[in-house]
Every structure is written in structure tokens, then in C-alpha cells.
Amino acid sequence: MKFLVIGLGSMGKRRIRCLKALGVQDVAGYDPRADRRAEVKERYGITVYDDFDHAVKTFSPAAFVVSVPPDRHHHYLDIAAENRIHFFVEASVVDTGFDQLKRKLAAVPIVAAPSATLLFHPAIAQIKEIVASGRLGKISNILHHSGQYLPDWHTYERVSEYYVSNPATGGGREIVPFELSWLTKVFGFPDRVCGNFRKTIEIEGADQIDDTYNMLLDYTGFLASVTVDVVSRHASRRLLVNGEFGQLIWDWDDNCIRIFNPAGSEWETIPYDMGEAAPGYNQNIGESMYIEEIRSFIAAIEGKAAFPNDMENDHRVLKLLYAVEEADRTSSYVRVEN
Structure with missing residues (x-):
């Protein structure tokens, strides 16, 4: 099976590593930037293309892995749907024709797999089972x-040089769907939301983003507060769940x-193994969950199991982000479509 990785930035390179780790041999990459193509060709030994149409025609991929900036996802997803090419795509941050895309996908027998990386985190998988x-x-x-801390994402380039400096696709806004994707799988979708989003500090190159x-x-029956x-100068992820029994x-x-x-007034500790992180990445962001995510995508293409996320759910998560932003603008609660 042939995979074309579209976008050879940090996430595109990570997806290539995942495919290689799973033993996939037929991998090619496309990126208009010569420096990225050269790096990927040297580091991973795959064929790279500077022209997308030529890549599709020459390589004839069975699947796309779309790792371009979020405001460009729709262009490649439309092409995938029109040509019946399976696709995996990074999490959505902007709605660029979701309803139209979903109608197209309903008419074609392809796997459409929007990223939900944290569902493959060993801790979150166990938390989901416990709840x-x-x-x-x-x-x-x-x-x-x-x-x-935004400047820590890509220490090798300035914030202003890639999409996180764009108010629509960057900053805190991009991470909200990343978190909501797993929170809604564990706890479901809320009935209504309120919230605030702000620029609170100065980050060079990120003058226009809300951080x-x-x-x-x-x-209705319970509440969740999410920040x-x-x-954060130290990368952190912390969760506290209060239930009637524990x-x-x-x-x-x-x-x-x-x-x-509370019955025994004692704490139970459930350890997990995060695995190794790639060089230059936070130790808590192990490669294993990304590998398992791509493994799940391949299994879905092979008809072995459904991918745990779909475009309808991805769209619902994005609407939840929009609802939070509307709540801030109107100083009110906003109902969530369920």
C-alpha cells in the first residue's frame, strides 16, 4: 500500500517515522519547500516531490497523510474524496467547507481518519476505561x-515563520480541539458552554494570537473546567475527576x-509506560501513541477495525471550539448541538 505524506514539516516527518516504524515501505512525500524535501530525502530515504499533481499521477498513492497547516486541509481532502483515496488528516482548527466535504465522503467508500492522537495515550486509554x-x-x-510554551514547539524556527502565528490556526486555538477530541470521547459532549480566550503575554512573532x-x-449533571x-514555561497536562465513589x-x-x-482512605497508583520520545521532543510526548494512531488508520483501510474518530465527530469538536468563542463574544452560555 502506497502512502503520500503531504506536508513535510514537523508533523509530516513524524508521520513518516510512524509509517517506517510499522514497516511500510512505499512512502513518498510532497512539499513545495526545497529545504524540507532535501531534509526528508536525506533523513528517511524516500522519494519527494515538488509538484502535488505530479506526485499523485506518478506515485499513485492508495492513501494521503495530510500534515499541512489547518487552513489548507480542505484542498487535499476534497481531492482525496474526488479520487477515492483514503486519508488521514491532522486535527481540524478551522471550518473550511466541512458540510460539503461530509456529503462527498458519504458517497465514496474510503477511510477518512481525522487525528485523535491522545486517544492512543496509554493514560487516557485507561482513564476512558475507568470512567x-x-x-x-x-x-x-x-x-x-x-x-x-509556544516558542518551544519549533526551537529551530521562529514562531512567525509557520502557521502557529496565524490567529485562525495557531496559538492556544490549535490545541483546544486536540484536548476536546479526547475529553469528549471520555465524558461526552456538554449541553452548553461558556468561556474566554485572550492574548495575555507577549510572544515574539505571535502578536495577533490568543494564548x-x-x-x-x-x-447538566456535572461540570468540567478546561484551560x-x-x-506555560513547563509543558504540563493535568486532570482531576471528582466522582461520588472516588x-x-x-x-x-x-x-x-x-x-x-474513600472506603479505605488510600490511594491506588496505576503506572503506565509512555515509551521513548523522538530527539528534541518533550519526554511526555512519546512516539508510541503516534505510531498506534497510524497503525489504526492502516487497520481501518484493511477493514480490520474502524478508526476511533471520524469527520462527523471532528466537526462536532470544532463546533464546540466555535461555541466557546461565541460565548466569550456574547458574554453568555451557548447551547451545543447534540
Whole structure:
């Protein structure tokens, strides 16, 4: 099976590594930037193209892996749908014709796999099982914080040189769907939301972006408070879930989940193995979850199992982001379509 990786920036290179780790031999790459093509050709030994149409015609891929900036996703997804080419695409941040794309996809027998990387994180997979089992009892409230420092993402280039400096696709805004994709799989979609998003500090090259999002998700029966930012000088991801039978705490720095059992007044520690991170990446961002995500995409193409995310769900998550932004602009709660 042939895979064409579209976009050879940091995520495109990561997806190539994933395919290679899974033993996939027929991989090619496309990027208009000569420096990226040269780096990928030297590092991974794959064929690279500077012309997209020529790449598709010459290489004849069975699947696209779309790792371009979010505001350009739709161009390649439309081509995939029109040519019945399976595709994997990084998480959506902007709605550039989602409804039209979904109508096209409904008429063609291809796998459309929007990224949901954190569903493959070993801690989150276990948290999902724990919550679904009812072990914590009825959920009362949830606190979640995801923080990173934007200039640390790409230490080899300025923030102004890639898409995170674009207000529509960058900064804290890009990470919100990344977190909501797994939170909604674990806890479901809320009934209504309110929130705020702001530029709170100065980051060189990111003059126009909002660096912090605060969200209150109202599930009627319980509440979730979620903060996502790109101003945290130490990359962090922390979750606290209060249930009637226990409390769950996860801090990704600890490599374990902790559950408090009030009956015995004791904490249970559930360790997990994150695996190795690629050179230059935070130790908590192991390659294994990205590899498992691409493995799941391949399995879906082969008809072995459905990919755990789809375009309809991806669109719902994006609408949730838009609802939070509307809530801030109108100083009100916004109902969520369910």
C-alpha cells in the first residue's frame, strides 16, 4: 500500500517515522519547500516531490497523510474524496467547507481518519476505561489543564515563520480541539458552554494570537473546567475527576494515574509506560501513541477495525471550539448541538 505524506514539516516527518516504524515501505512525500524535501530525502530515504499533481499521477498513492497547516486541509481532502483515496488528516482548527466535504465522503467508500492522537495515550486509554466502568460513580466535576510554551514547539524556527502565528490556526486555538477530541470521547459532549480566550503575554512573532482559552463545559449533571494555553514555561497536562465513589488524578509528569478510594482512605497508583520520545521532543510526548494512531488508520483501510474518530465527530469538536468563542463574544452560555 502506497502512502503520500503531504506536508513535510514537523508533523509530516513524524508521520513518516510512524509509517517506517510499522514497516511500510512505499512512502513518498510532497512539499513545495526545497529545504524540507532535501531534509526528508536525506533523513528517511524516500522519494519527494515538488509538484502535488505530479506526485499523485506518478506515485499513485492508495492513501494521503495530510500534515499541512489547518487552513489548507480542505484542498487535499476534497481531492482525496474526488479520487477515492483514503486519508488521514491532522486535527481540524478551522471550518473550511466541512458540510460539503461530509456529503462527498458519504458517497465514496474510503477511510477518512481525522487525528485523535491522545486517544492512543496509554493514560487516557485507561482513564476512558475507568470512567466507563463506573468505578468513580457519578461524576461531579472535572478540572483539566493543558499548557505549553509556544516558542518551544519549533526551537529551530521562529514562531512567525509557520502557521502557529496565524490567529485562525495557531496559538492556544490549535490545541483546544486536540484536548476536546479526547475529553469528549471520555465524558461526552456538554449541553452548553461558556468561556474566554485572550492574548495575555507577549510572544515574539505571535502578536495577533490568543494564548489562553478558559472553558466551562456544562453537562447538566456535572461540570468540567478546561484551560488550554501556550504560555506555560513547563509543558504540563493535568486532570482531576471528582466522582461520588472516588477521585482520579493524572499528571503526565508522574507517568501514573492515581485513584483515591474513600472506603479505605488510600490511594491506588496505576503506572503506565509512555515509551521513548523522538530527539528534541518533550519526554511526555512519546512516539508510541503516534505510531498506534497510524497503525489504526492502516487497520481501518484493511477493514480490520474502524478508526476511533471520524469527520462527523471532528466537526462536532470544532463546533464546540466555535461555541466557546461565541460565548466569550456574547458574554453568555451557548447551547451545543447534540
